[in-house]
Amino acid sequence: MSNSYYEFFCPVKVIAGKAALEHIPYELSGLAAKRPMIVTDKGVRAAGLLDPVIAACEESGLEIISIYDDVPPDSSTTVVRDIAAVYRKEKCDSIIAIGGGSAIDTGKAVNILVSEGGDDIAKYTGAGVLKRPLKPFLVVPTTAGTGSEVTSIAVITDEKKGVKLPFTSSYLLPNAAVIDPRMTLTLPPHITAATAMDAMTHAIESFTCMAKNPLSDAYAAAAIKKVSRSLLQVMDNPKDSDGRLELAQASTMAGIAFSNSMVGLVHSLGHATGAICHLPHGLCMSLYLPYVLEYNLETIREPLSELLLYLEGPEVYAATPSSRRAEASISALRKLRDALYKRCKLPRTLKETGKVTEDQLDQIAEMALDDGSIMFNPKEVNLKDARAVLQRAWA
Amino acid sequence: MLAKRIQPMASQAKRLYVELMFQVMGRALQAVSEVDSEVQGEARTLPERFLFEMMVMPDGSKLIVEHIGDGRFHYHGNSAPRPVDVSIKFKHLTHAFLVLSFQEKTSVAFANDRMLVDGDVSYAVRMTRVLNRLEAFILPKIIAERAVKEYPANLHLPEKLISAAQIYLKVATHFVQTVRA
Structure with a gap:
């Protein structure tokens, strides 16, 4: 049953426990990021889960430059393109994905576009297409189940073709996963x-x-x-x-x-x-x-x-x-x-x-x-x- | 000293073996799609003109087959007429040798990260089932059990012998035709 050969890889820094959110400004500064964008969904915002993140950043003098809170449950190539456009317009330099699997996958896909350039995320589908590190990327999960904060895959729907596009690369992994019990309490x-x-x-x-x-x-x-x-x-x-x-x-x-x-x-x-x-x-x-x-x-x-x-x-x-x-x-x-x-x-x-x-x-x-x-x-x-x-x- | 001299020869032997096995498998895939209704059923759901490749990275031996419609495959040798739709890539010659010499099952090789899938994974899964079916037909049961996750319980000796004979005959004919051409 067990294999005589295996591979194991997880370079994600896990920041977990009480007041973990308050580590976000320090982590971003360590990555030379000063203009973060939050990618999330309306449910997360309505539940007030962005408030402690924004407060933690403001207390350290870090301004959240832009918040995109309209990620749908089944994220699409159009949504990814739109968020990338906002990121570029606002001259952001990093991404904080806050939410469940969809928001996190969307954050990963947006990071591909804003790092590699272009508007067509479908160009980067498949395994091993990405060859270099992407922009600073933090993930704050608000559900306790998907594990997307430590997986190197994202799935985005191509609405025009009606297919799900998989993206696989170790470069999709976030720099840090922030696990704070406040985010799953409600x-x-x-x-x-x-x-x-x-x-x-x-x-x-x-x-x-x-x-x-x-x-x-x-x-x-x-x-x-x-x-x-x-x-x-x-x-x-x-x-x-x-x-x-x-x-x-x-x-x-x-x-x-x-x-x-x-x-x-x-x-x-x-x-x-x-x-x-x-x-x-x-x-x-x-x-x-x-x-x-x-x-x-x-x-x-x-x-x-x-x-x-x-x-x-x-x-x-x-x-x-x-x-x-x-x-x-x-x-x-x-x-x-x-x-x-x-x-x-x-x-x-x-x-x-x-x-x-x-x-x-x-x-x-x-x-x-x-x-x-x-x-x-x-x-x-x-x-x-x-x-x-x-x-x-x-x- | 002796080991150093033997190593290039062993490597060359592996390369030739993998090359030969790809040629046999490519032709056998075409043959089995003409013989077995189960393989035809699997292949029918693939798009027409679908190109499937197995290759050794970075630029080693390869086999390319095309679904030409109605569940039939056509073997293209080692060159594709256009970009392939799905490619199963062995990361190294040694990994291909392990699988093609039946020292490691295809499923175990996937689990051991010996190979990558480039393209639609669902088609790769389907093609793996076709390859398993082919191996169950053309290999003696004792060897086939080392190659596939589970030897099909419903494949009995008479069916296996008749199908294997048909497949080998078609493979041999194809080889002869290639040499003549």
């Missing part, structure tokens, strides 16, 4: 649950799929432990800032893990379901996770058994016979999903979502087979297999 319960399960899935797939390696394993195991310990605490007490910080750190650690070891069938099915049924990504992850682990079980028994220690703690691990630990890990995840359903009705089956019909399952299975992450699933998947997993996840 996340509503169902988003807290779905995004945390997204982080949990990143970590579990990272730990059980084909490109796992000792370094990504360490990050993944730590992330699983943090989510297992803190998620229900935060659900019961949303203002628990220590718990919020634990989830935010878990998301970043899971992001570091999966960006160095990739993910598998849960993501293939989740991407297809998101595209066809427009369900949120985190919800899809939570929904498919136990069914895919059951499908992969005999190929991942050893690492999945090990995860019981991080999911349930040393007492349960020690009390469970080694031959039953893999199944016990899946049970622990099912128990967690039941607890989340009880607290915020996070769906556990496709039927419970109310947004998927049974006749869409064939289409989802077909699309999932062409998803890049299926390459890294430890067990081969054909159309019949994918359909069978979907049927189990149906109800």
Whole structure:
């Protein structure tokens, strides 16, 4: 299962904890940046999450030159071009992306245009196109799940062609990721649950799929432990800032893990379901996770058994016979999903979502087979297999 | 001293082996698309005139095939008539040798970052399935199991033997035609 060769790369400075936002001016000054632009969305602004960032900068005499707060949930090439135009007009010299996956991906794409020049972001699609460092770029995540602050990929929709353009380069990584519990304190319960399960899935797939390696394993195991310990605490007490910080750190650690070891069938099915049924990504992850682990079980028994220690703690691990630990890990995840359903009705089956019909399952299975992450699933998947997993996840 | 003398020869041997394997695989891809309905089904969803390349970086051996429609591939040798749509690039000759000598599965090579995909990943995934199917046909089961993630359970000996014979015959015919031309 484990590889005799691996690569691991994460040059992002992680700034995490109390008053982390107040480090932004210092970090920017260290990068010789004096005219930052904020890229965010309306929800983040309406929630008042820009205020502490702006205050932190003003207190250090750093003026935010421009704020673009109209990033849509599914960012497009037009949006990227428009933001780049504002950046150039205002003579900005750095970018602070504040938000979830879409705002962060948009920040990465804008950074390509303002660093490399031109208005056509499609020119830079693919892997390894960028050959030099981009402008100073900081990321402040406002959800605890995507891990985009430590991944070297961005996905932007080309509206004219109706396709999603992937951009992959280590130069897309931000100079620093700022993890401050204030930024996730007001996340509503169902988003807290779905995004945390997204982080949990990143970590579990990272730990059980084909490109796992000792370094990504360490990050993944730590992330699983943090989510297992803190998620229900935060659900019961949303203002628990220590718990919020634990989830935010878990998301970043899971992001570091999966960006160095990739993910598998849960993501293939989740991407297809998101595209066809427009369900949120985190919800899809939570929904498919136990069914895919059951499908992969005999190929991942050893690492999945090990995860019981991080999911349930040393007492349960020690009390469970080694031959039953893999199944016990899946049970622990099912128990967690039941607890989340009880607290915020996070769906556990496709039927419970109310947004998927049974006749869409064939289409989802077909699309999932062409998803890049299926390459890294430890067990081969054909159309019949994918359909069978979907049927189990149906109800 | 001896090792230093042998190294260039070993490197040259690897280069020749990879070159030969690409020539066999390219022709076999064309052949399998004429023989197997499952491969034709996979290929049919690719755009017509779709060009697929496998190559060794930076400018080593390569194989190029084109989807000419109706699930059929045409082998172009090592030169493409126009820019390719998807390229799977081995980072080094040694990595290509590991995969093509069945010491490392294609899926493991992807997981080990031995190769890059340039172009639409979904097409690359589809072409990898076609390559796996081809390997399952033309290699003895014991070797094919080293090449693919999972040997297809529904591929039984009579079907495998008949298809392999057809593919090898077509590959040999293509080689002869190339030499004559």
